[in-house]
Amino acid sequence: MKRMEFNYGRWLGVILKIAMGLFFIFPFLWMLSTALQTLKETLSFPPVWIPASPQWDNFVRAMNGGPFAIYAKNSLIITGSIIVLQFLIMIPAAYAFAKYSFVGKPLFFGMTLLAFMIPTQVTFIPVYLLLADWGLIRTLWPQIIPFMTNAFGIFLLRQYFMQIPQELIESAKLDNATEFKLIWRIMIPMSRPALATIALFSFVSHWNDYFWPLVMTDSVSIRPLTLGIAALKETEGITNWHVIMAGNAVLVGPILVVYAFFSRQIVRAFVYSGIK
Amino acid sequence: MANRTTWDRIRPYVMIAPAMAGILTFVIYPMGYLIYLSFYKYNLMNRAKSKYVEFDNYKQIFTRGDFYKALGNTLVYTVGVVALTMILALLTALWLKRNTRLNAIIQGGIFIPHIVSIVSVSLVWLWMMEPSHGMLNALLRSLGIPPSHWLQSSRTALVSVIIVAVWQAIGYYALIISAALRNVSPSIYEAAALDNASRAKVFFRITLPLISPQLFFILVIMTIGSFKVFDIVQIMTGGGPNDATTTLVYYIYSYRTTNIGYAAASGVTLMAIIGLLTFVYFRLLSRKVHYQ
Numbered sequence: 001m002k003r004m005e006f007n008y009g010r011w012l013g014v015i016l017k018i019a020m021g022l023f024f025i026f027p028f029l030w031m032l033s034t035a036l037q038t039l040k041e042t043l044s045f046p047p048v049w050i051p052a053s054p055q056w057d058n059f060v061r062a063m064n065g066g067p068f069a070i071y072a073k074n075s076l077i078i079t080g081s082i083i084v085l086q087f088l089i090m091i092p093a094a095y096a097f098a099k100y101s102f103v104g105k106p107l108f109f110g111m112t113l114l115a116f117m118i119p120t121q122v123t124f125i126p127v128y129l130l131l132a133d134w135g136l137i138r139t140l141w142p143q144i145i146p147f148m149t150n151a152f153g154i155f156l157l158r159q160y161f162m163q164i165p166q167e168l169i170e171s172a173k174l175d176n177a178t179e180f181k182l183i184w185r186i187m188i189p190m191s192r193p194a195l196a197t198i199a200l201f202s203f204v205s206h207w208n209d210y211f212w213p214l215v216m217t218d219s220v221s222i223r224p225l226t227l228g229i230a231a232l233k234e235t236e237g238i239t240n241w242h243v244i245m246a247g248n249a250v251l252v253g254p255i256l257v258v259y260a261f262f263s264r265q266i267v268r269a270f271v272y273s274g275i276k
Numbered sequence: 277m278a279n280r281t282t283w284d285r286i287r288p289y290v291m292i293a294p295a296m297a298g299i300l301t302f303v304i305y306p307m308g309y310l311i312y313l314s315f316y317k318y319n320l321m322n323r324a325k326s327k328y329v330e331f332d333n334y335k336q337i338f339t340r341g342d343f344y345k346a347l348g349n350t351l352v353y354t355v356g357v358v359a360l361t362m363i364l365a366l367l368t369a370l371w372l373k374r375n376t377r378l379n380a381i382i383q384g385g386i387f388i389p390h391i392v393s394i395v396s397v398s399l400v401w402l403w404m405m406e407p408s409h410g411m412l413n414a415l416l417r418s419l420g421i422p423p424s425h426w427l428q429s430s431r432t433a434l435v436s437v438i439i440v441a442v443w444q445a446i447g448y449y450a451l452i453i454s455a456a457l458r459n460v461s462p463s464i465y466e467a468a469a470l471d472n473a474s475r476a477k478v479f480f481r482i483t484l485p486l487i488s489p490q491l492f493f494i495l496v497i498m499t500i501g502s503f504k505v506f507d508i509v510q511i512m513t514g515g516g517p518n519d520a521t522t523t524l525v526y527y528i529y530s531y532r533t534t535n536i537g538y539a540a541a542s543g544v545t546l547m548a549i550i551g552l553l554t555f556v557y558f559r560l561l562s563r564k565v566h567y568q
Contacts, residue, residue, distance in 0.1 A: 017371070017378060021385040024447060027400045028388070030411060034403065047414050093295035100288040108292055115299040117554045118307065121504045121525045122547045125532055125540055126306035126313065149298030179287070208393035210507045215532065226395045230511055233399065241403045252396045259391055263384050266391060271452055 028252065035059070035246040042242050055242065062247035065235050070221060071228035078143045078213075078224055079206045083199055086150040090198070094154045095183055098161035099169070116151035124215045131216070142216040143224070147206065153198040160191035193265075200262055201269040207255065225251055307547065313540035320536060333541035343542065345519050346527035349434060353523060354502040356438040357445065361498060362491070364442065365449035370479075372450065373457050383454070386447035394444070398511035401440045402427070427513050430520035437508055437521055449494055456490040457483070489560070496557040500550055524549075 034042055036054040062068075096102075097109060123146075131142045164187060172182050188195070210226045217223050232247045259266055314333055319325040337343050368386070372379040389397055404411040405426035413423035426436045460483065468478050484491075506525040509515060515522035515530065522530075524546050531539035 014378060017382050020368070021382040024386040024389055024443070027397075027404060028392070030404065031396075031400045043409050045409070045414055046418060047411055089294040089298065092291035096288040096291035102285075102288040105288075108296055111296060111299050111304065115303045117550070118303050118547070119500075119504050119550065121506060121528070122310065122543055122550065123303060123306040125528075125536060125543060126309035127302055128532075129309070129536075130301075130306070145298075146302040149295045149302070151299070154295060204391050208391075208395070210393065210395050210511075214510070215529070226393055229399070230395050233402075233511070238406075241406070241409075244399060245403065248396050248399050252392050255392055256388070259388065263387075267384070267387060267451060270387075270390065270448060271455060 031245045031248055031252070034242055035249045037242050039240065039242060043239075058242045058246040059250070062232060062243045062250065065232050065243065065247065066228050067220060068225075068228055068247075068250075071223060071225045074140060074222060075207060075224040075226075078140060079203055081140075081144045082147050082206050083202050085144065085148050086153060086202060087195070087199075089148055090150050090153045090157060091183060091188065093149075094157035094161055095187060097154065098158045112149075112151045112154055115149060116155070120146075120212055124212070128216060137216070138219065138222065140222055143213055143222075146212075150198065150202065152201070156194050156198060157191060160194040161187055164190050196262075196265055197269040200258070200266050203258065204255065204266065204269075310540050310543050310547070313537055314544045316537045316540075318536035318540075320533065326537075329537065333538050336538060337541055337545065342519060342522070343527065346522045346524050349520070349522055350503060350505065350524045352434060353438060353441070353505055354499055356435070357441045357502045357505075358495065358498045360438070360442045361445045361449055362495065365446050365453055366491075368446060368450040369453035369457055370483075373454055375458070383447070383451060387451060388447070389444045390448040394507040395511060397440065397444055398508050401443075402512050405436055427521075428517060430516075430518045433513055433517060433520045437512060440512070441502075441505070441508060445498070449498070452494060453487065453490065456487045460486050492560050493557075496553060496560060500553045500557070503546070503549060503553070 033049060033051065035058055036056070037048060037051040037058075038055055041048040041051055093112075097105070097112075127146055128137075128142070131137055131146075136142055168186060169182060172186060177185070208226065209224075210230065213224050213227050217227070229247045229251045232244045236243045315328060315330060317327045317329045317332070319327075372383055407413055407423065407425050407428055410426070412426065416423050424432055427433050464482060464486070465478065468482055473481070504525055505523050506529065509521050509523055509526050510529070513521040515526050524542070528539050528542045528546065531542065
């Protein structure tokens with residue numbers, strides 16, 4: 001009897017937990033359902049849960065609602081370039097902060113800390129004027145170079161580098177390994193989890209970024225997917241929600257695929273970062 | 277040999293040089309330039325016509341109703357989001373504390389809104405909150421509750437935006453809090469169990485004090501994050517209706533081309549607020565490190 005009661009409570013708990021999980025996932029399921037409905041179905045009451053016949057056409061229509069091939073290409077170029085550039089700059093800097101002592105180190109480290117704390121919402125006006133002076137406003141560069149220094153990455157990587165045993169480095173130096181070889185052969189392989197974390201975090205935040213491209217671009221040809229999808233709201237008016245949701249599903253798709261494969265690393269990356 | 281030692285000495289500087297160049301160009305110089313701009317009536321078309329106006333922009337800020345409106349909205353938003361997220365995330369974390377498979381799956385699920393672009397989140401909720409055909413009003417109607425105007429009335433718009441922001445944030449903060457909960461040593465709970473302490477007592481006397489450093493930490497991070505709110509407002513309401521959801525960053529954004537000096541002065545104000553919060557953050561951080 002006692003055991004029965006216990007099980008009852010347990011199952012109630014399981015059901016409530018699943019209900020809570022659904023509460024957070026439902027809007028995305030609803031997005032997919034709407035994306036496959038006809039206009040008439042979206043306007044009906046009570047709402048249609050599962051469309052009578054899936055309207056794949058909505059996706060075609062959404063993708064014809066703007067130059068989406070260009071948006072997607074821009075998103076890929078921007079995100080890819082940022083990650084490559086950040087890695088090239090971050091690895092030597094993290095190594096220097098971890099393994100050398102030099103005059104001014106606290107000052108430079110403090111500068112990195114400052115870069116970590118100052119949000120783009122504060123710096124966007126002066127950065128825009130600066131890049132306009134450099135004549136870059138009509139290119140993709142304003143969406144890439146301001147992110148060349150990844151302060152969070154430098155912190156995390158420095159932490160990893162400091163944990164690598166000094167003996168390993170000394171023995172490599174005895175073998176006359178150059179500093180470059182040391183980083184390439186020892187430091188990088190041994191800090192792979194940190195590098196994966198940083199890359200994933202960078203990918204998610206820049207793929208999803210809306211504010212920066214919004215304030216840096218004034219022409220369609222250099223905009224990323226986030227702005228393209230948001231613009232569907234204007235071009236499709238306020239009634240064609242099935243088309244807007246189809247476009248939206250295209251934006252969410254890649255992130256959910258990446259999340260499905262790397263959920264543990266992504267979760268860890270976000271817990272580490274503290275700030276998004 | 278002499279060459280080698282010189283190289284050894286400058287090597288760390290060479291290695292950090294690109295990173296520091298990035299920070300100088302895109303963080304430190306812009307901060308200075310922002311302050312400089314805030315003292316000017318800046319002419320975007322013809323810079324020679326820009327005029328030094330001393331503290332005029334600041335005087336304007338602190339006498340204008342719309343600035344206080346934006347600041348007030350940001351404060352309401354911040355207090356609402358921080359308080360609700362904190363309580364709900366704490367409850368969720370306590371509920372999903374045990375390291376089981378189901379709990380891990382649910383945590384992975386409630387985290388999804390946080391990794392999806394704010395654009396997607398805003399658009400989905402915009403559709404669900406649509407007054408005549410949206411899902412939420414359909415739900416209210418079928419329950420016999422009068423439907424709401426959600427984002428389209430100045431009375432409910434800010435609350436609606438807060439709901440979406442809280443919904444997006446819970447999963448993330450629940451995750452951080454549950455990491456903190458798992459760090460509490462089980463032996464402490466075992467001792468409490470021996471003393472037959474009630475669950476409420478265990479929570480308020482043991483769990484809460486032990487995770488309070490992390491909770492403070494989250495509180496400050498969340499406050500800084502909420503002060504910068506922009507995307508969700510830009511997509512869902514465009515600051516309206518009637519400035520009901522205009523936040524500080526949205527305010528700066530709306531003056532970014534028409535009155536750069538004024539926008540810069542508002543930016544400096546935001547920078548000061550964030551600076552203050554960051555100061556608190558680091559005070560807490562150093563104390564936390566001290567504890568361990």
